[in-house]
Amino acid sequence: MEDDAMLAEAVRAGLTHDGWCVEWVADAPLAKTALVDHNFDAVVLDVGLPGGSGLGVLATLRNRYDATPVLIVTARDKLSERIAGLDAGADDYIVKPFQLDELCARLRAVMRRSQGRVSPVLSCGAVVLDPARRLVTRDGEPVALSGHEFRTLMLLLERQGRVVTREQLEESVYGSSGTIESNTIAVYVHQLRRKLGEQLIVTVHGYGYRIGGVSA
Numbered sequence: 001m002e003d004d005a006m007l008a009e010a011v012r013a014g015l016t017h018d019g020w021c022v023e024w025v026a027d028a029p030l031a032k033t034a035l036v037d038h039n040f041d042a043v044v045l046d047v048g049l050p051g052g053s054g055l056g057v058l059a060t061l062r063n064r065y066d067a068t069p070v071l072i073v074t075a076r077d078k079l080s081e082r083i084a085g086l087d088a089g090a091d092d093y094i095v096k097p098f099q100l101d102e103l104c105a106r107l108r109a110v111m112r113r114s115q116g117r118v119s120p121v122l123s124c125g126a127v128v129l130d131p132a133r134r135l136v137t138r139d140g141e142p143v144a145l146s147g148h149e150f151r152t153l154m155l156l157l158e159r160q161g162r163v164v165t166r167e168q169l170e171e172s173v174y175g176s177s178g179t180i181e182s183n184t185i186a187v188y189v190h191q192l193r194r195k196l197g198e199q200l201i202v203t204v205h206g207y208g209y210r211i212g213g214v215s216a
Contacts, residue, residue, distance in 0.1 A: 005026070008024050008026070009024075010100075011024075011044070011100070011103065012024050014100035014103070014104070015100075015103070015104065015107075017147075018100075018104045018134070019134065019147045019150050019151050019154075020104075020107075020151075021151070021172070021173060023038070023040075026049075026050070027049055027050040027051040027052075028049040028050065028051040028052030028053065028054070028056060028057050029051045029052065030051075031045070031049065031054075031057045032057055032060055035057070035060075035061055035066070035068070038171075039068075039171065040068055041068075041069075041111060041172065042068065042069040042070070042071065042107050042110060042111055042114075043061075043068055043069070043070045043071070044071050044073060044103070044107070045057060045058060045070055045071065045072050045073065045090070046072075046073045047072055047073065047074050047075075047078070047081045047085060048075075054072060054073075054085075055072075055081075055084055055085060055088050058070055058072070058085065058088050058089055058090060059088055059089075061089070062088065062089040067114065068114075069091045069107075069110040069111055069113070069114045070089065070090045070091055070110075071090070071091060071092050071093065071094060071103075071106055071107055071110055072085040072090040072092075072093045072094075073093070073094055073095075073096060073098075074093055074094075074095055074096070075095070075096055082095075091110040091113065091114065092106050092109065092110050094106055108131050115158060122154065122157035122158060122160075123157070124157060124160060124200065124211050124212050125197075125200070126138050126139045126197075127157075127196050127197070127200060129150075129153060129154055129157055131154060134150065136150065136153065136196075138195075138196050138197070143195050143196060144195075145192075145195065146191075148173050148188055149188050149191055149192055149195075151172060151173045152169055152172075152173055152185065152188045152189065152192065153192055153196075155168070155169060155172045155173075156169075156201065156209060156210070156211040157211055159211075160211050160212040161210070161211075161212045162210065163204045163207055163208050163209070163210045164208050164209055164210065165207060165208035166185050166186075166208050166209075168208070169185045169208070169209070170184075170185060173185070173188070189201055189203075189209055
């Protein structure tokens with residue numbers, strides 16, 4: 001959520017390249033609407049938005065007990081904004097100008113903390129996924145995955161032991177950018193099984209997919 005179109009496009013492109021699905025809005029009212037209409041994994045929120053401050057958007061989010069991780073973006077000389085943002089419920093902040101690598105790392109960190117994970121590494125049996133390095137290995141050997149395959153695997157590993165619906169996978173992998181073919185997720189699951197082992201991902205017929213045993 002950023003009002004500078006050039007910066008927003010650069011961030012969108014960088015995050016997309018890193019495997020994220022990104023939805024960009026340019027003002028506070030649109031930001032509030034988007035946060036009601038969609039379940040996001042994380043939010044990058046510029047403090048200075050047209051139509052109302054980013055801190056107002058954050059307050060609206062937290063007032064309805066929405067715990068979505070929020071990374072606020074502030075100007076270098078606005079210490080007061082950083083303090084106000086953290087006090088209002090932001091999980092972290094990043095100062096303009098920033099490097100995209102740092103932005104991606106901070107997003108991964110706030111998501112790990114929100115999920116109660118300290119270690120950045122996800123694993124199931126011989127399969128290990130390192131989000132920070134964008135690396136997947138099987139029996140210690142690197143496995144090449146497409147961006148969409150990587151995001152599909154990461155979501156399933158993050159919710160290990162629980163069933164993830166096709167709709168949840170579509171939302172995570174594609175966001176709300178539009179409809180996709182009905183069998184697309186099935187194709188990615190097939191490719192992951194081919195590369196990582198047929199037994200890794202279990203199909204729960206009529207519902208979705210699961211990695212690992214059923215949680216209590």
